[in-house]
Amino acid sequence: MDFLVWLEGTFIANAIRTIPWLYPMFETGHYIGLSLLVGGIMLIDLRVLGFARALPLKSMIGLLPFVWVGFAINVFTGSMLFIYGATNFGPNRAFQVKMAFLVLAGLNALAFDLAVRRSGSSWVAADRPPAFVKGVATLSLFFWVCVVTTGRWMAYL
Amino acid sequence: MGFLEWLQATWVGKLVAESLWGYPLLETIHSIGMAMMIGSLGLINLRVLGYKPELPLLDVRQLLPLAWIGFTMNALSGALLFTSDAVYFWDKYTFRIKMILIILGGINASLLGQRVFRQAAAAGPTLPPAASTKVIAFLSLVFWFGAVIAGRLIAYAP
Numbered sequence: 356m357d358f359l360v361w362l363e364g365t366f367i368a369n370a371i372r373t374i375p376w377l378y379p380m381f382e383t384g385h386y387i388g389l390s391l392l393v394g395g396i397m398l399i400d401l402r403v404l405g406f407a408r409a410l411p412l413k414s415m416i417g418l419l420p421f422v423w424v425g426f427a428i429n430v431f432t433g434s435m436l437f438i439y440g441a442t443n444f445g446p447n448r449a450f451q452v453k454m455a456f457l458v459l460a461g462l463n464a465l466a467f468d469l470a471v472r473r474s475g476s477s478w479v480a481a482d483r484p485p486a487f488v489k490g491v492a493t494l495s496l497f498f499w500v501c502v503v504t505t506g507r508w509m510a511y512l
Numbered sequence: 513m514g515f516l517e518w519l520q521a522t523w524v525g526k527l528v529a530e531s532l533w534g535y536p537l538l539e540t541i542h543s544i545g546m547a548m549m550i551g552s553l554g555l556i557n558l559r560v561l562g563y564k565p566e567l568p569l570l571d572v573r574q575l576l577p578l579a580w581i582g583f584t585m586n587a588l589s590g591a592l593l594f595t596s597d598a599v600y601f602w603d604k605y606t607f608r609i610k611m612i613l614i615i616l617g618g619i620n621a622s623l624l625g626q627r628v629f630r631q632a633a634a635a636g637p638t639l640p641p642a643a644s645t646k647v648i649a650f651l652s653l654v655f656w657f658g659a660v661i662a663g664r665l666i667a668y669a670p
């Protein structure tokens with residue numbers, strides 16, 4: 356708790372408190388990041404699961420830079436929002452569950468990345484994702500929906 | 513003003529406003545629908561603008577169902593959220609700007625659909641889209657990202 360109190364006293368937190376448009380700007384940035392991150396992830400996962408088959412799997416997996424940009428935006432804006440309200444968000448149950456889902460989604464994404472690299476991505480070129488990869492894609496959709504849901508719920512606990 | 517007050521007094525409006533989980537659930541659906549729409553429409557528009565030319569132009573149509581599902585989710589969840597506090601929302605200029613941007617985005621999308629897919633079907637998917645079509649695709653990104661921004665700012669506008 357000391358750490359959270361300290362965070363709320365930093366000049367960053369003070370700046371967000373004093374400059375009136377800063378908080379809404381970070382929140383808006385968080386939604387744009389969400390669109391890129393979850394929008395991109397969904398396209399990749401759904402394509403792996405067989406949606407929009409006419410679009411080459413390799414190109415769709417190539418959307419990952421958008422996902423990374425969205426992720427970076429949300430780590431930054433999310434950190435700013437957290438610093439501002441650290442003592443409020445830290446003990447928030449929805450926030451804690453969100454972070455747990457974020458870790459699960461991250462590990463899952465790592466598994467996907469390894470599956471693309473390790474097999475020399477032969478299944479990517481052949482457009483035949485193994486059952487394991489389809490499982491990872493399904494879990495990915497689930498985890499990210501959970502991240503968004505718990506994030507949204509933070510305001511209500 | 514009579515209609516808005518009636519709307520938020522209906523059982524639907526009261527249910528959304530007063531139930532413990534109604535509002536956050538609808539907001540969550542609205543966020544997921546947003547990601548679906550921006551993801552699919554974003555990729556279609558970027559493709560028209562020349563990104564990932566290896567994606568066959570005619571085939572990016574296959575992303576449209578995702579956009580429609582997202583749009584339907586957001587039209588429904590948005591309408592229900594509006595119902596819970598109609599007078600409040602209608603008063604916000606950010607809300608009105610958002611609605612205008614959605615209308616512009618819709619008109620724009622149907623224009624783009626006609627042009628790109630008709631053009632690609634007639635001339636073959638390798639032909640790059642006309643400059644005017646690219647302008648439409650660019651505007652589409654402006655309108656939809658604008659709608660996201662205006663939507664988020666509803667809570668902060670006077």
